[in-house]
Structures are given as structure tokens and as C-alpha cells.
Amino acid sequence: MRIPYFPGCTLYTKARNLDNSTRASLGALGVELAELPQWTCCGTVFPLAQDNYMGMVAAARILANAAKEGDGRLVTVCSFCYNVLKRVNYAIKNNPEAKNKLNTYLEENYAGETRLLHPLEVIRDEVGWERIKSKAGENLKGLKVACYYGCLLTRPAQEMAFGDPENPTVMEELVCALGAEPTVFPHKTKCCGSYQLLNSSELVLSRVREILCSAAAHGAQAIITSCPLCQFNLDWAQEKIEQNDPGFTKIPVLYFTQLLGAALALPAQNLGLEQHYVDPRPLFTGM
């Protein structure tokens, strides 16, 4: 199965390990991600000012180009890209003014027909948990994993249609299928502070500390996410938190695709586990 794929800027630079592990793990499950021949930055954030159509142009162009490839599906894994592409697609479908302005500007005739999918949806709906179970082996047996969705995958609920906006379960279903154990995690859809890292890093440090302590209190040995900024904030902050709190226990923060790749026993060079601040490699024996 071949599906058009939009990697996004960060996956070509700081989050190469998310790109590599996504392509490799889906490839091992029979899904070939075919990168779009031309793409730009998605715009990163969906404009919440309703007169800001310029903030939607980049995403609209990507969606319109994707509609000309493959069978109308488009996969993207970064939570920012997924959120902005899905919301712009929703706007084009449901807001005639957005559709007209964007199409006029781009000289396109796009009506929102691209079906945007997250790899978690592809794995669940196209591959299926049973097939994952049969391929996963026993590598992750007993590993306790906290599934962190952050703010972008599920909200706003009506537009994202990614499960309950505060209690999605697809990552937990994946963890179960991989033979590991999802922990209870009340902070799974709290925000890590996001781009406030640049403006108010103390906000990020306090949010991240709360999220990490919640994961640890529920017995998690690892946290998984699909967002390069969540991953960075949760991973990078730990050394700083530890400096002020010697009792703090570090927890590795992985992409869900790295965990999937480890369960499928993919070669280490596809997973990029060495590119983390808190080394996740001790979690996986023999890797």
C-alpha cells in the first residue's frame, strides 16, 4: 500500500528520527509512504483570527497538491502539521469564503477532498491491531508507557475528529498491541507550554515538570508522543528540572514510531534513539 506523505520542515532537520522511524516502521507493516514531489512548510499554527487567510495559504497549497497524487489520502505525523492541515481542510470544506479566497489566490479548484491521516489512524484502520500483535514479538513485554497526546492532536474535537478531546485512546491501543502496558495518565492531553519555550521558558519548565511527575507517579518508564515540540520540551527540560530537584527521576521521551520500530526489531539506524537528551536505549535490551 502506497500513501502520499508530507514530512514537514522539522522532520527534515531536528526531528529526523521521527521521519526515519515513521517511514521504516510503517514500511515494515506494508505501508510505503511516498513523499510529495513538492512541499513547503505547513504554516505551523492554524490562524485563530478569522480574517487571516494568509495563514492558511501554505496548508491549502499542500492539500491541493496532495489531491493530485495517489488516491486522495495524505499522511503526516507531526502534530503541528496534522493540526494545521486538518483545520485548513475543514475550513475549505465548511467555509465558502475560505474556499473561494484560497482557491483564487492559489489559482486552484480545491474543495477539501484530500483525506488527511495520522500514522496512528493508518496503523489502526489499514494495518489493524491484530496484524501488529502478530508482528510485534515480545521485545516490549512489561514496559510501562505513558501516552502523551498534548494539545494539537485532539483539539478542537469537531475539526480534528481524533477521539475524545481530553481522553483519546488510540496510542494506548497501539501500546497494548505492541505487548507493552499503557499507564493511567491524567496529563495526557495537557499542554507542555509549546512555543512559549521562546517567550516564557519558566512556563514550559513548570508544565513539563507536572506532566513528567504525573507520568512517573503512575509508574511510567517511558513517555511516547507524536509531536517534535512536545518531545523536545519534555526531553530537554529534564536536566534543568533535575538541577533544582535532586529527587527528580528522568524518564525517556520517545516518538510512538520509535517504540513501534523497537517492537518490530528494526535496525537501530532507523530509530535514532541516540538523538535524545534522556537516553531511551536502556529500555530496550539487545538494541
Next chain:
Amino acid sequence: MTTDLASKMGQELSGKILEISGQNPHLCMQCGTCSASCTGIDLMDLLPRQVMRLIQLGNARALACRSIWICSTCLLCTARCPRGIDIARLMEALRVINLRKGNEVLAPEKIPVDLIKEVPQMALTSGFRKLSA
């Protein structure tokens, strides 16, 4: 300032916020669910509920508070508002009115160089889109 002038300016501000956000702030019943849910509350000068009240009153203090720049647009307030108000869009309207006048909080030279080297690119594009003019 005379009461008449203050009231006219308040109406202008309310109109601008409505135009940019598409949200009706008068639906707010001041329950405080947004404040209780907010990611940035510890560092805000006004609670989101208080910002909502100032918007209802057309009070320009809503434009000058720190809270609008601490909002990380996580949409928890929007998801939980029992009156169905998209509060994140109102916060964005207050930022946008400032940004369109050139009032910004995130300047590249204020970001530590060590941090710029490390952060994922999306942090820079999203931060500048939300917090820079």
C-alpha cells in the same frame, strides 16, 4: 476622558474583537472553568475569566495584559467552556489587534542563542507567528 468617549471607544474595541474572533463574549457567565483549565495561569496577571469580563465591558485593559501573551493556544478553555465560546479565538483577537499595531513580545534577539540552536524549527515559526508583528 468623558463617559461618552470611553463608551464609544469600548464599542469600537468590542466591534473589532467580534470581527476578528467571530465569538460572542456576552455568552460568558463568568463561571471560571477557563481559568481552572488554563495552561499558563501561574504566570498570568489576569485570569482568563477576568479577560473575558473586560472584553464584555469593552475595556482596553484586556489589550494591555500579560495573560494574552502567555496563552499557548492549547484550546483546553475552548474545549471546556460550558457556553461554547471559543475563548482561544478571543485571546488571539487581543494579540492580533496588538500585533497589527506593531506591539509584539517575541523579538529574535531576546531568545538565548543556545536555545535557538537546539529547538525544533516549528517552535520558531509558531512562536513568531503568534507573538511577533
